Amino acid sequence: MKKILKTGTPYIWLTACMLTISLLMIGGLILLIMVKGLGVFWPHEMVRFVLKDGSVVMGEIAKTESIPHIKDTYRTKLKIGNRDAFGLDFQWVDHEAVARREYPPDALAFERREWGNLYGFLKGLKVGENTKPISEQELEALIKESYALYKKIRHVEKRAIGNINYVMEKNRLTLRRLQALPSNADTQEKVNDIQVDVNRLESLYHTQENLLAELYQEARKQEVVVTISDGRERTLPVFQIIRMYAPNKMGVFAKVGFYISKFWEFVSAEPREANTEGGIFPAIFGTVMMVFIMSIAVVPLGVLTAVYLKEYAGDNIISRLVRISVSNLAGVPSIVFGVFGLGFFIYFIGGGIDSLFYSESLPTPTFGTGGILWASLTLSLLTVPVVVVATEEGLSSASKSVREGSYALGATKFETLWRVVLPQATPGILTGTILSMARAVGEVAPLMITGVVKLAPSLPLDSHYPFVHLERKFMHLGFHIYDVGFQSPNVEAAVPMVYTTTLVLVITVLTLNISAILLRNRLRKWYNSSAM
């Protein structure tokens, strides 16, 4: 034994074990996110438990586990849906208490626009006081029909009335600004104009409102009657149904189709039910737009710094200070940048902009509160070092002979830099940009205090002039994970979706990183070959 220890082999194995643990952790983590995140939308079979006390529980199986401290006993967690009827989303069933377990083929799941899923059996369509039997196919057709109606309602609510409100708000602010001015004939005329416009808008608003009421009345005419597991009957307006499916009858292909349509909805639709259902499109959009604005700000600063360090600075005190600053920018906690962003960008600069240009809407702040611009600028400070380091590497790869050739032909230093060196460093700059994007996509702490919200009423990019609204608050994938996972009132129902959001975020970050690494490797190879 002593002899073996003396050779040191076991210690080498121990250090190997540390590497193995690191590898397993990263592999396990990614596997975990994949499994948890990809499984969310797969339709599970619907099971009906008839319990020994005669009561019936029906729902999708969420998980089965052994009961702690009692041997050979198991329990199953069922997603029973019907939040409006039962008050809960999930119920635990002890296997001991189950008398019979069955998979009724005609059990249906209805995805609703409100109140989550409804599980039950189709009884019929309500006509006046009576219920008329209806087949699933017929109902399917009705749901498709009602979708057109729903789209119309959405259009009136969002676009028509939204536009009117937008113009009304603009008018109100203009009016306030005019009233603050000394009154004369000119302003009086403008005020009158606005009054006329306001009246016109108000009548327009009323027509739209009436239209909406009519649409809603029409929508409510068609109602389905569904028998839920405990035998009660529930009525459900058809236009409230997003999707209807019978999981126990579905084959593999049907399930795959269902899965794809759900996943598409997830990445392209707006959230419902306090972010626990629907999609995450606004969060994806907000993240992308923030990262885009950030890279516009960070690339020039990072490249300038790198060029200064590599091409212009000698070995003097300033260049050493710049190096220390860069390494510190990389090391200072992100929350400190957030605090700086809040105090400097939002309260100091934003507050200044407000009192200069938006004084008519004060005390409601316009730029003096968190927004996508401030969040992006804060993050751009945070990611400068990433761009600097990558660009420096790119600059050192620029071939010396070409550069000297440029000088020999009489080009100035800047001309050489601009026409010869920088083009060769482009892959390095690109790598830096991608890496900084990856960093920004995953950063949450500074955003939490500079403009991210759990639910933004409108995207920062829309059809209203000036189209890009830099002062607006926005949604972000990372914050969405934190908020839904930890701040949601119904965490249990929300967590499965959070895993999918996590998966989307991790895939984005990994794709960005891997492409940056590949780019960097290519750069290094090129550098090595050109050096020879």
Place this chain on the structure above:
Amino acid sequence: MKSIKRRRFTDKAAHWVIKLGGAAVIVVILALFIFIFLEVYPLLKDARVIDKKTFLLSESVIALKTDDQQEIACVLYKKGLVEFISLTDGAVIKKHPLSGLGNALITSVDMADNHLFIGTDDGRLLTVALSFSESFDQGVRIISPEVSEEEPLCFDDQKKPLKSIICKKSDSARVLIASSEDGRLLLRATEETTSLFGRGEKKEVVQDITGLISGAGRNDAPHLSPPDERLAMTPAVTSLALDHFLENLYVGASNGELFHFNISDKENPYLVEKIKASDTAITALGFLLGDVSLVVGDQRGGINVWMRVRDEALASGWALKRIHTLKSHNAAVIAIAPSFRDKGFLTAASDGTINLNHATSEQTLLTITTTAKPATIVFSPKANGALAVDENNTLYLWHISNPHPETTLKTLFGRVWYEGYEKPEFVWQSTGGTDDFEPKLSLTPLIFGTIKGTMYAMLFAVPVGVLAALYTSQFLHKTLKPIKPVIEIMAALPSVVLGFLAGLWLAPLIEKIFPAIIIFPLFILLFISFAIFLWNYIPPAFKGRYKHGAEALFLIPFIIIAAYVSIQLSGYCEHLLFSDDYRRWLNDILGLRYDQRNAVVVGFAIGFAIIPLIFTISEDAMNNVPKSLISASLALGATPWQTAMRVVLPTASPGVFSAIMIGFGRAVGETMIVLMATGNTPIMDWNIFNGFRALAANIAVEIPEAPMGGTLYRTLFLAAMLLFITTFLVNTVAETVRQKMKRRYSKL
């Protein structure tokens, strides 16, 4: 073709632009620090007088009041006139002679909300209500004050002057206490009780409670000694204080004694405690906001704050204790005026000095003076001004800037004795339910939490990171080097993802299989031995070129099996080691409470985040150790392991040190993981099974709710500054060490 001149100009301009761009980074980091510092700096500044005004009044004044905006002062003259004076120009806005006063003079006044309770020299009580109605005329605010009197009340049957008076009201009751010039203490309480049938019943209690002070016991036995004799034994009452619960009455006496009575039963008030609060006479008493802390001022100018603190030794369970001592005046304290915003108060002494104090932070922020002995002082409702009238009938108005009276270095980092606590403690509690809640902003629990989280994370990450780096740089086969980027990718995982998984997946998992975590290292050792044993029996032909350097891959299945086995044996191990329930066992045997989101989880998650950092930087350092050194060592007959330990590690140690430093910096500032994977309770306890609250997470949680420029806001900036300075030092040291090492290698 561009001219040479223009080309030169472009070249020069570009030169400057790039130089400025480079310097911009320095500017950014400086701006970061300076801006944060500027936000923190006002915290420790003293109060100052912005503006002082004086007005000469016609007669001697007994009471004073002002409105929110400090635009109007309401003055009560001794001879019975209420006057409203504009504080901008001194003009009299309204006069109201008190008709109910008759020919009597005012001897004492108590002010509460918008009421004046006036005691007269013929033993009567007059209640006067003041109201201010606001109206706007062409954008100008006009305040019109109103005065209404109630019917005067005969308070003292003997018609002696009322020397001091105090009145407090609740929804259904009102208590009046007065001391008469001849030393009697009178109580008059009216209570409205609603009977079962909804009919209001009014009950009135009128009592002479002097006996409680003289020690003759309950007052219902006056026949024991004749009244005159009793009075002779009684120390003279100098001041009164009654809380708004109508329960605790404090009486200051001329011999320095402080009496505490419980008057919750108005018919049977009793003495709770008598204490010698001062060597000389108590001259002024006053409650601070919330009516819990009592300020006691004495003849020699001493100012102390007393509070009832739990004490099991006493029958009542509470004991009066001196909590804070403030800077003394040089003469007798004659008046105390509390702030309506915080635990601040004004004290006036007979030599004309007025001090602005804050009880909790024990600091005297400002001293202002009047030319003659002050007659009355008052704090403005927003605590941004003070008013006083002296005996020369001069009215003073000071506009005061006092944004952060509650903050000193001691309240930020030391133990502070807050109301309701049994001893001085480190407390972070920034918000509370009630209006008179006092924010408790000690950064110490947060610093502690940060250190705790960082320490547990480092305990996990340093061995794993450094040893894995050692293996990768020295022993890993050349063809397996692409493993390195995999670990780099680990660094790219967003911390919000790690925090989410740690909080919602790992924490419940560890709670369930905690015993497995304990036996896991044992099984790892066991399975490694097994793996070594097996490795020697694998035919060399099968190993191919991986005779050495593939151990890490070979171990993968063994570690997975070790993990699986320990999870399977978790229940059995719990049964064997912890008598079936480890949580109960921890609690019973070790006295440790187990939280689901605890330091183990956080340490693991932050460790996960910093392992790649430590790994990459130390691997770089070890890789850069000159090959000549390694070859020399091996040539001299050292084993690869000896070479790694004795040559590579010492040579690369500066690099490893800077790797650990950078990892430390990252762990200190980690926000999302801590936020999501701990309970965020600001407790100070090294228990690894408890949560904690760290500086960074605390900023993220609280700053969105902190009003800009407020004390909480600035304190959070201070927390950010601490983080900034810590990481700045750590990073600068790490960077310097790394640069030095690079230079040394280049020489070798």
